[in-house]
Every structure is written in structure tokens, then in C-alpha cells.
Amino acid sequence: MNIRMLVGLSGNEYSLAPGDEREFPNEEAIRLISVGYAVPSAEEKIERAVAQPAPERRTRKGKADVVSTEGDGAAN
Numbered sequence: 001m002n003i004r005m006l007v008g009l010s011g012n013e014y015s016l017a018p019g020d021e022r023e024f025p026n027e028e029a030i031r032l033i034s035v036g037y038a039v040p041s042a043e044e045k046i047e048r049a050v051a052q053p054a055p056e057r058r059t060r061k062g063k064a065d066v067v068s069t070e071g072d073g074a075a076n
Contacts, residue, residue, distance in 0.1 A: 005020045006037060
């Protein structure tokens, strides 16, 4: 039986942290679940569609479209 650990547990063959999932023999899994060390985990992971964010597009900064009045005498 596949279980997800709620507490840390280590032995000769494994070292598990909370949240780790592992296959155990049914008797051992039932014992761990009954004392509150683990919960049964879902056999199949559910995949969910998530929209990918649009890539950020950057444009080149060009020269400002500014007309200079310097030197032509029009600003007087």
C-alpha cells in the first residue's frame, strides 16, 4: 500500500520525512496509518492544466522623437 508520511520515520531500509510517499506492505501500512504516522496516498497523481504566463516582450529603446531647437534660432 502506498502511504504519505505525516511524521519523520527511519529504519534499516528507509529514512522518511513528513510528506514523503513510499510503498509499504499492507500490514505495516495499516499499522502506521492507525497510529497516526501516515495517511493513504492517492494511487494516481491528478494533473491540472495551468495557463502559462505570456512571455514578457521587451522592445529596444530608440532615440526619443524630439526635435531640437538648438542652433536654428527658432526658439527666440
